[in-house]
Amino acid sequence: MGSESNSMPKVVSGDFGYTLEDVPHFSDYIPDLPTYANPLQDNLAYSAVRQYFVDYDDTVAQKIVVHKDTPRGIHFRRAGPRQRVYFESDDVHACIVTCGGLCPGLNTVIREIVCGLHHMYGVKRVLGISGGYRGFYSKNTIALTPNTVNDIHKRGGTILGTSRGGHDKKKIVDSIQDRGINQVYIIGGDGTQKGAAVIFEEIRRRGLKVSVAGIPKTIDNDIPVIDKSFGFDSAVEEAERAINAAHVEATSHENGIGLVKLMGRYSGFIAMYATLASRDVDCCLIPESPFYLEGPGGLFEYIEKRLKENGHMVIVIAEGAGQDMLSESLRSSNQQDASGNKLLEDVGLWISQRIKDHFLKQRKMMINLKYIDPTYMIRAIPSNASDNVYCTLLAQSAVHGAMAGYTGFTVGLVNGRQTYIPFHKINERQNKVVITDRMWARLLSSTNQPSFLSTKDIIAASNVDEPPTALLDDAGVAC
Secondary structure, eight states, X not given: OXXXXXXOOEEEEOGGGEEEEEOOBGGGTSTTOOOEEOGGGGOGGGTTOSOOSOOTTOEEESOXXXXXXXXXXXXXXXXXXXXXXXXXXXGOEEEEEEOSSOOTTHHHHHHHHHHHHHHHHOOOEEEEETXXXXXXHHSOEEEOOTTTTTTGGGSSSOTTOOOSOOOOHHHHHHHHXXXXXXXXXXXXXHHHHHXXXXXXXXXXXXXXXXXXXXEEOOTTOOOSSSSOOTTHHHHHHHHHHHHHHHHHHHHTSTTEEEEEEEOOSSOOHHHHHHHHHHOOOSEEEOTTSOOOSSSTTSHHHHHHHHHHHHSEEEEEEETTTTGGGSOHHHHTOOOBOTTSOBOOOOHHHHHHHHXXXXXXXXXXXXXXXXXXXXXXXXXXXXXXXXXXXXXXXXXXXXXXXHHTTBOSEEEEEETTEEEEEEHHHHHSOXXXXXXXXXXXXXXXXXXXXXXXXXXXXXXXXXXXXOOOOTTTOOTTOOO
């Protein structure tokens, strides 16, 4: 983008340690804007709803497991329709853009933004920006209506196309201003949301009445604060199918090893949850948990032990695991993709060869290893039923927020409630598996694999002060 978002957080303090990490609003920088009655009050679909609108003071706590003397802590503004809106329906000119890698559910989010704007607020003008951020200034746009998006949720990918990079703040905001766009819906991962924050800052600097709403997308589930990202459930479900195939291969051969590489550049959530769902995995390796190959307690020793006990083995490895163990020549590469992510070497191919070399050359032990990399198959599937519902809630929450004059926010589920989260909270760190958490302990219990951790590793992991998401937090779980 050329610069970082540098606005001061909007924080509201209250009694008993209450803190609201609020999101920006038009009224913060544009005075005396007119407001209008929310058209939802006349919407027949909402006539059965007991309370149409979210109360202005409704907030959602980030941490819900507390002690009697615990301060109330950080809260986020609850998402949903407001009684007054800052746009008349005929004045809205919205656009939608998808950026970064593919993920199940992208088309569902697009569909539900279009349909939400049209059916709830009577908005007729919605543009799709083709090809990611650079599409604002170098691609054609697509007119989006409920008819054109009617069945796109049944297809994988994104009908708008996507790309990495293309961040040119001035060109993007110039295009938004020239086209008369006043609502911008940006669907993408952490890099995309950082770009959205910079776009919002430029829009605010120019004093434009343009709402910028982010819908966080990351198949790795590495965005913090929110319970989970859309597409994650679908990815885990499809990953389990790959694990099942590896298990069939492994059990069909003497000393069979099925090795599956799953997505997870820095966070091993897909590998962990697919392993727990499958129950056929003997070893799961993720970026957050260091491991070693040789020597007592190493991976090779464990593989040999399992093969002697069961005659077969299934290993799941996340793409970011073991990168520190690749040869010096491979690690010397510091290339990045257009989003700024480090290009990783294929740890699956590397570890497959190391396992073969160890057992065939050093141990003189015949093995039959099958390597499966389902990465692009998983990315390309349509979202499952659970993700379809979740995408609908995210999309409608974004629409409600934009219509109510909020801007510079990301929507997300926090402790089961839809919220508006300021960009800086989404961008400040990455969500990672906590290897001293009970969920990782459940995985170790399921696979019976060694932890591969030294005392030093355990102490270091214990000192990481990161508030858990709902995927990690064991609130209310007795076992």
